[in-house]
Amino acid sequence: MGNSMGSKRGPEDREGAGYSMHPAEKLTLTDGCRHYEGKHEVPWDIQKYFAQRYSIFSWYDEGVYLTDDAWFGVIPEPVANQIAIDISAADERKTILIDSFAGAGGNTIAFALSERWQRVIAIERDASTLACAQHNAEIYGVHPSMITWIHGDSFEYLDALANRPGELHPDLRVDMDTTVLFSSPPWGGPGYRSDEVFDLHTMQPYNLEQLHKAYKSMDHVLFLPRTSNIRQVAKLAPAGCKIEVVQYCMQGASKAMAAYVPARKPISREGKPGEEPHVEDPMSADSDSSPSIEKSTAPTNGSGSSKS
Numbered sequence: 162m163g164n165s166m167g168s169k170r171g172p173e174d175r176e177g178a179g180y181s182m183h184p185a186e187k188l189t190l191t192d193g194c195r196h197y198e199g200k201h202e203v204p205w206d207i208q209k210y211f212a213q214r215y216s217i218f219s220w221y222d223e224g225v226y227l228t229d230d231a232w233f234g235v236i237p238e239p240v241a242n243q244i245a246i247d248i249s250a251a252d253e254r255k256t257i258l259i260d261s262f263a264g265a266g267g268n269t270i271a272f273a274l275s276e277r278w279q280r281v282i283a284i285e286r287d288a289s290t291l292a293c294a295q296h297n298a299e300i301y302g303v304h305p306s307m308i309t310w311i312h313g314d315s316f317e318y319l320d321a322l323a324n325r326p327g328e329l330h331p332d333l334r335v336d337m338d339t340t341v342l343f344s345s346p347p348w349g350g351p352g353y354r355s356d357e358v359f360d361l362h363t364m365q366p367y368n369l370e371q372l373h374k375a376y377k378s379m380d381h382v383l384f385l386p387r388t389s390n391i392r393q394v395a396k397l398a399p400a401g402c403k404i405e406v407v408q409y410c411m412q413g414a415s416k417a418m419a420a421y422v423p424a425r426k427p428i429s430r431e432g433k434p435g436e437e438p439h440v441e442d443p444m445s446a447d448s449d450s451s452p453s454i455e456k457s458t459a460p461t462n463g464s465g466s467s468k469s
């Protein structure tokens with residue numbers, strides 16, 4: 162398979178073919194990629210995360226690399242593993258997983274090691290962060306053919322996949338009906354840490370509306386702050402479908418929530434495939450009714466999940 166690290170095809174072949182996006186080569190670790198050995202080397206604002214390094218990557222000492230920014234967003238390994246287990250329950254016809262914000266590889270590695278997917282497509286727009294993710298996947302023993310890395314903007318990729326697949330390198334053209342997308346976007350914006358209920362319309366740089374627009378035709382999982390407004394999430398449910406929301410906990414405290422959102426199928430009022438359904442705008446003004454969230458509970462343990 163020539164679509165990932167270790168590809169024998171040179172970049173000139175791809176550029177020559179005129180594709181707008183192609184699989185990334187193995188990138189070299191840059192000065193921005195660091196493996197800190199001791200606290201004395203670590204910038205003060207990362208020291209809290211460095212202290213938790215073995216929860217984040219249990220194989221940290223094997224030579225895991227991160228950029229300084231990646232420490233803030235990387236998903237701790239027990240949570241990443243639990244998500245990989247939960248997402249594995251997807252319909253067995255789903256064979257491809259897209260990780261739209263790969264970061265330093267926390268989730269991508271867990272998905273690749275789960276052996277559930279024929280292939281994982283992992284997208285990261287920052288070259289240094291992508292180099293760390295590729296390196297970390299090697300450290301964790303992921304077979305190079307499992308992950309197809311893309312160095313670029315995941316919204317551009319998804320737009321091309323849906324509307325102009327011929328622009329993509331053949332290895333990046335996947336059937337959206339047999340694909341599940343996982344999205345762990347940055348959580349910037351006012352209030353994510355302080356608000357009792359986080360308004361997902363204010364999340365930056367990508368708010369819920371932008372994420373939904375990009376993902377709605379695929380089954381997808383949104384990894385969101387634990388206090389996210391669940392009514393806003395409920396409005397994403399396609400007619401007649403429910404969204405499952407899971408709180409992911411470590412040592413009894415929730416780290417984040419994930420919303421498992423079914424694809425919005427293009428079926429018309431008359432039931433003809435291929436036409437957009439008549440559906441209420443999910444982003445219209447909030448109301449008090451949120452009938453589309455599956456409510457159930459599961460026992461939590463040191464690194465468990467709890468459905469809410």
Ligand SMILES: C[S@@+](CC[C@H](N)C(=O)[O-])C[C@H]1O[C@@H](n2cnc3c(N)ncnc32)[C@H](O)[C@@H]1O
Nearest residue numbers: 234235236262264265266267268285286314315
């Ligand atoms: C919260 S982190 C992802 C963490 C990742 N799940 C992990 O465990 O390491 C978000 C990442 O998305 C990247 N990013 C932001 N916007 C992007 C875009 N439009 N396309 C691809 N990557 C993007 C950022 O550079 C950052 O590394």
